Structure formats: C-alpha cells, structure tokens
Amino acid sequence: MNDNPPSYDLATGNNTKPQQDVKKPQEPPKQPPVMQAPSYAIAGPSYTTHPPNGPPPTVYHYTNPVTGDHIASLLPPDHPEMICLQSGKHVRETSFGVLGILAAVFWFPLGVGLCLLDRRVKCRRCGQVITDGLCG
Secondary structure, three states, rough: OOOOOHHHHHHHHOOOOOOOOOOOOOOOOOOOOOOOOOOOOOOOOOOOOOOOOOOOOOOOOEOOOOOOOOEOOOOOOHHHHHHHHHHOOOEEEEEEEEHHHHHHHOOOHHHHHHHHHHHEEEOOOOEEEEEOOOOO
C-alpha cells in the first residue's frame, strides 16, 4: 500500500501544471524629475565665461606699490580701480552725515568732534569707501 498523501494540486482539483517562476526584469527605481535652471538671469555673483572656441580672456598683472603684492585681474589698466591701484593713491572725497552736522551746530565745542566721527571718506575716481562714519 502507498502511504503517501495525494499532492496538493490533486487534492484541490487543480490539475493544471504548476506555474514556473519567471523572473521579470526589474524596473529601475523611479527618480524625481531633474529640475533645470531657468533660462533667465539669477541673482548671484557676476562673472562672464568665454566661449570654448574663442580666445581666453586677457589677464592683466599688477603690482601694488604700497604692499608689493602681485595682483592678477581681468580689469584693464585704464579702469578706475586699476588706476588707483597703480598710483597707490585715491582721490579722496569727504562727506559729513546729517547727525554730525546737527551735533556740531547745537553742541558747538563737543559737536565738532562728533561731526568728525560721522564723516565718510570715499574715492572720487573708483568709488571705494576708505573710511565710513560711525553712523554710516
């Protein structure tokens, strides 16, 4: 006598052949879409790039006469900042703040000192602020 029980398929009435395990190719995991930069200008540092086929930008080499440092810049020698750098001097322009002038008028002896503390000195040629007042 046969002591083995009937197969599961035979006992349930499912006489079809068992399905073979067919492995489906796995799909790559879905990634979020890549955001592209907009075509309009974005606020940030300003710089220019040269086209890959064009000539590279001209780099000018300067020596600071005050400190003796070597400076490489894209600014040409006739640019106001480079004129001030090459000469080692700025064309100073002094302006006094409203608070300093009012202090000098109303508190005459001490107000003049406050007026001198509230002055702003900047270069007339290149626009660099040399000394900024206390209230500026």
